[in-house]
Amino acid sequence: MSMSKIKDKELDELLAELDKVGADKAEEEDTRRYIKTLRIWELAVLLVLAVSIFTLIKPEFVIPKGDIILPVLVAVVIIGYIFFLQKRRKYISTILLQDCNVEKMLGVQRISILKFRNKRERARNFYTMIKTLIMGGYTDLAQKYIDKMAEYAEPHLSRIYGAILKMEVYLKLEDFRAMGREMAEMKRINKEERITPDILQIYRSGAVIYELASKWDMEEYEALLKMLEKVATAAEVTNLARVRASYYAYRVAQKMGDKEKEQTYKNYVVENGGTTFYKKELASAN
Numbered sequence: 117m118s119m120s121k122i123k124d125k126e127l128d129e130l131l132a133e134l135d136k137v138g139a140d141k142a143e144e145e146d147t148r149r150y151i152k153t154l155r156i157w158e159l160a161v162l163l164v165l166a167v168s169i170f171t172l173i174k175p176e177f178v179i180p181k182g183d184i185i186l187p188v189l190v191a192v193v194i195i196g197y198i199f200f201l202q203k204r205r206k207y208i209s210t211i212l213l214q215d216c217n218v219e220k221m222l223g224v225q226r227i228s229i230l231k232f233r234n235k236r237e238r239a240r241n242f243y244t245m246i247k248t249l250i251m252g253g254y255t256d257l258a259q260k261y262i263d264k265m266a267e268y269a270e271p272h273l274s275r276i277y278g279a280i281l282k283m284e285v286y287l288k289l290e291d292f293r294a295m296g297r298e299m300a301e302m303k304r305i306n307k308e309e310r311i312t313p314d315i316l317q318i319y320r321s322g323a324v325i326y327e328l329a330s331k332w333d334m335e336e337y338e339a340l341l342k343m344l345e346k347v348a349t350a351a352e353v354t355n356l357a358r359v360r361a362s363y364y365a366y367r368v369a370q371k372m373g374d375k376e377k378e379q380t381y382k383n384y385v386v387e388n389g390g391t392t393f394y395k396k397e398l399a400s401a402n
Contacts, residue, residue: 124230127268130261131226137254143211143223150204151231157197164190212244213354216390218252221245229268239269243277250284251356253393258285276305276315280322287325288393292333299326328364341368341377348381356392359385363394 168190212221225245229238242265249258262281266274279301286294299322306319331340347353347361366381382398389395 123268128230130264130268131229133257133260134222134226137222137249137252137257138219139226140217140219140223143220144227147224147227148231151227153200157200160193161197164193212248213356216251216356216359216388216392216395218248218391221248222252235268235270236273239265239273239277242269242274243281246277246281247284250281250288251392251394253288253396255285255288273315276302277318279305280318283322283325287329292329295326295329299323332364332368335371337368337372341365341372344368348384355388359389359392359394363389363398366398 164186168186171186208221208224211217211224222245225241225248228241229245232238232241242261246258246261246265249255249261258281262278262285265278279298283295283298283302286292286298302319302322306316328340328343331337331343344361344365348358348365350358353361362381362384366378366385369375369377369381382401385394385398389398
């Protein structure tokens, strides 16, 4: 057995642990079908582009009215391909950012990690999967995948994502000292290494999380609540961001003894929190 096949088998076994937390099987099958259809679309795009280039080089081989038919065909295929990708992105965004469905997202990411072999893309899929595990409250499994990510994905990206994800884990565990260590690592990476704009955005998000955690640790509850309420009431944020902010706003209001705000934020999380730990925890709270 080749090394790549051995590695694939190891990865498959590693991701099988997602069954323990209920990764959605129907979503896994749907993702497999999506990837097969994606390959067909990619082949169609390559074919029409290849034919277009060929006719430019060898115009004598153009079929009658081909100068009209071919551009239309190219446009139809490329527009169809873009529409197909956008529809899928919208669906994935709905699962995670609006419905907050942990199990469905884990089903998507499990197959995506296995089937998309590009290591940069695999790193991004690992990041989303681990973030989803943290959102579901599965911090032990999340930490295991953080440690394993660099073995199967692009090492540089894995290190950057790993520092950010560890901060998320430590926030859940309320280990603020460990969060400080990871924040220092993130600052070092941002200062010394070239990072892309999408990762810079994640870094900035991590910096805000650390600022909020620091205020919690220092018991600056009034300032913290104002920051959380700004997110929880902003029109442009996703439902997931609002649920998360409302969860922590509930906990701060509880510390401050503000029963009205405590109940308001609890109600929002319970009604809109999907299958996240935010909802599970507050649904069982007195």
